Amino acid sequence: MKPKRYLAAATAGAVAAAVLAFGAGSADAGPGNGPGHDNGKGHGRQVDLQLLAINDFHGNLEAGDGLTHELHGEEVPAGGAEYLATHLEQARDGQRYSTTVAAGDLIGASPFLSAAFGDEPTIESLNAMGVEVSSVGNHEFDKGIDDLNRHIEGEADYAGADFPYLGANVVDEATGEPVLEPYWIKKFKGGVRVGFIGMTLEGTGDIVAKSGIEGIEFLDEVETAEKYAAELTGRGVDSIVVLLHEGGVPVAEDTGHDCESLDGSGVGMSGPIVDIAEDMTAEVDIVVTGHTHQEYVCSVPDPAGQSRMVTSASSYGRVFTEIEASYDKRTKDIVRSSVTGSNTVVTRDVEPDPFQTDLVQQHLDDVEEVANRPVGYIAEDITRGETRAEEFGLGSLIADAQLERTADPDFGGADIAFMNPGGVRADLLYDEGDPGVVTYGELYTVQPFNNYLVTMDLTGDQILTMLRQQLPGEDRDTTLFMQVSEGFTYTWDTGAEGTNQIVADSLTLHGEPIAADQTYRVTVNSFLADGGDSFHVLAEGTDRVTGEIDLDAFEAWFAENSSPESPVEAPEPGRVNVI
Known part of the structure; x- marks a missing residue:
């Protein structure tokens, strides 16, 4: 926690120059439910998976007055790293097969508290929250690919991200090869494996500064998902989740996507994610999205006509998505009909996580005079x-x-x-x-x-x-x-x-x-x-x-x-x- 060089730049020149969880990890789980489920000893045919997801966190560490979200018809204070961490930990409690993932824009366009330190406090915060994997978003490229690699690899006294940043469709123009890891496999106990393909929107090159992405291009999301889903299935991983930094917008009319909002009202969905989700290979079981800062849990038919869940958890850590699904050990795949999901507002009526509180306060103390x-x-x-x-x-x-x-x-x-x-x-x-x-x-x-x-x-x-x-x-x-x-x-x-x-x-x-x-x-x-x-x-x-x-x-x-x-x-x- 030592990125003082960024604070020095801020004072000298006015700074011139989500989490998605698939259960609590790979250790002790609570018992399954129903015939054929895991009995707590790993002998059942099916096990219960959990995903907890956020997107578009944008370095919003502090539980400021300006962060709110609608709940039961009124705006309530929402978000803040210390409360998000507690909510995620509570959601994981008793879950044996759980992982926490994100769909991009975790950093970039951040408030001063994070930006003054080059977004290093945000990565440290997300590490401590238990984020295990994330796709990149367009804002991960705000300062160019070199700065993104600094967050991935770390440097000097900055350890960088404990989780992989995935960018399957971010490729070298000359070779066509990805410049970031395209996918990651979560290996639970008992041979349970889930593959995550991470992508940013194809249009990223049009919405970030060109100087930082010279020699890089961003490929079609559907074609990229098909390529790496085939590679995962070739490795015996048939349960596949896409983390995609592209999204949609809830709409009032029925569009046939069986969406649900936080207040329980049925809505439809529009936007670029609709065509992407409808065309993306049926090998993909769940699509976790971001970019549009909306919250939705929708069902979109895949090319095989099967219902497939598409989610987004608003922005700034004010909401997280919980997805539950059964994993069949015999087929090594997610049982598509078992998938359920919901969004939860990150209210501040829980005990704040002490590590996150200390992290935020330390950096507040460091920037107070400037800010x-x-x-x-x-x-x-x-x-x-x-x-x-x-x-x-x-x-x-x-x-x-x-x-x-x-x-x-x-x-x-x-x-x-x-x-x-x-x-x-x-x-x-x-x-x-x-x-x-x-x-x-x-x-x-x-x-x-x-x-x-x-x-x-x-x-x-x-x-x-x-x-x-x-x-x-x-x-x-x-x-x-x-x-x-x-x-x-x-x-x-x-x-x-x-x-x-x-x-x-x-x-x-x-x-x-x-x-x-x-x-x-x-x-x-x-x-x-x-x-x-x-x-x-x-x-x-x-x-x-x-x-x-x-x-x-x-x-x-x-x-x-x-x-x-x-x-x-x-x-x-x-x-x-x-x-």
């Missing part, structure tokens, strides 16, 4: 949207700040700034800590990626193309609503077809029409400048000027534009005319 430093003042909550498909006040504020910091000709000469919604990771809340005071730690949690501001030339036609790339297309199944700086407006006609929803002749800057062949100076973060989030046209921008780190720019903007007497208010909505 609690006041950087500005707000008059009200300034928040994100309910989804990434809408305009929201905090996104507008960030775009305004980035425009102001790059408007001077010596720093880029920007006319317009755009901010991707996924880059805004938390709200600025008036009552968080001292009312109205914004701390460095809070600002870091909003923008934790340390992207640089890049100002470039784009034509009016390229700006229109970028706006049309907000819509679902070949590389993305969801809408991403780009947040825009003050003075830039356009009309989004939701009743029009396809990309015509972005009305071509509606783009204006300070009331003047944007001309298709005229050049404008546009500021975005370096992630977007590389074509991230499938805004590919931004990679074509020319005459680039690289400026400050986005967090530094936001901090400087607050220092210049807020005071106790004149706190910042949320920008008014309506910069984009949605009809």
Whole structure:
């Protein structure tokens, strides 16, 4: 627990630079139930397996006030490593055949407490929770493959992950061979073996910085699962679970997927995971997913017409999934009809795990002075949207700040700034800590990626193309609503077809029409400048000027534009005319 070099970087330059369990392990189990089940001595034909799963933890170690989840119709405090660890331990109690696994994004886009130490405290926390295996997610690549390997292999006084990080579809472009372990086999007593194939979404290359993944490509999830399921069955492992960092969204209408939410209401499911799960080889028995930060336990038919469970446990350690299944020792496979699952909110009405409490407190003590430093003042909550498909006040504020910091000709000469919604990771809340005071730690949690501001030339036609790339297309199944700086407006006609929803002749800057062949100076973060989030046209921008780190720019903007007497208010909505 000694990553002080990260804290030093944070203090010097404002930081310039889930768990899925299949039972308690391989030791003592409680008795099985019913004829043919394990009798506690390993002589039964069938044994009871347990999976406990989390996903998208994102380094949320601290049980902060902002972490809540709906339970019985009301928002309750939820999450925190010390409570998640206790819930998982209680769920494992008495289970002989249990393992704890995760579906990616355990690190990256983390709050300041973890990020200040390079996410090393999060890996240490997950080790202690008993996580045995995880797939990688896109955020595991936020700092590139070298930093991911540091977490896998450890270095100096940092031991790294005790569990394997799997990436079956993460391959070397030149050789086609995986650069991470593709699968892992859990070996229980009595010859019980379960194979886990881990993958991230095929589109990972479009949503992480290109500089950190040079020479790496991300392959199709269905084809990859088929390849390694065949390899596992060839090794005599017929019970197979896929840990996939790609997901879906619960929907109210019945889509034929027999889903269930925490409140017990029946829902359907949409999103990219539906087609993936329907096409994935029938050799796979269970699919544990993530990425969309949703919670669901659904049944999706596999290509053989058999029901197959697909799960996701929300995000930030606020929920975990418990999956139970029978394993037949004779067939060496999971009995598909026996599989059941449910999601549980990580409430804080249990005893906190003492190791996790000490871990969190030690790092809080180390970062307290830096994290609690006041950087500005707000008059009200300034928040994100309910989804990434809408305009929201905090996104507008960030775009305004980035425009102001790059408007001077010596720093880029920007006319317009755009901010991707996924880059805004938390709200600025008036009552968080001292009312109205914004701390460095809070600002870091909003923008934790340390992207640089890049100002470039784009034509009016390229700006229109970028706006049309907000819509679902070949590389993305969801809408991403780009947040825009003050003075830039356009009309989004939701009743029009396809990309015509972005009305071509509606783009204006300070009331003047944007001309298709005229050049404008546009500021975005370096992630977007590389074509991230499938805004590919931004990679074509020319005459680039690289400026400050986005967090530094936001901090400087607050220092210049807020005071106790004149706190910042949320920008008014309506910069984009949605009809």
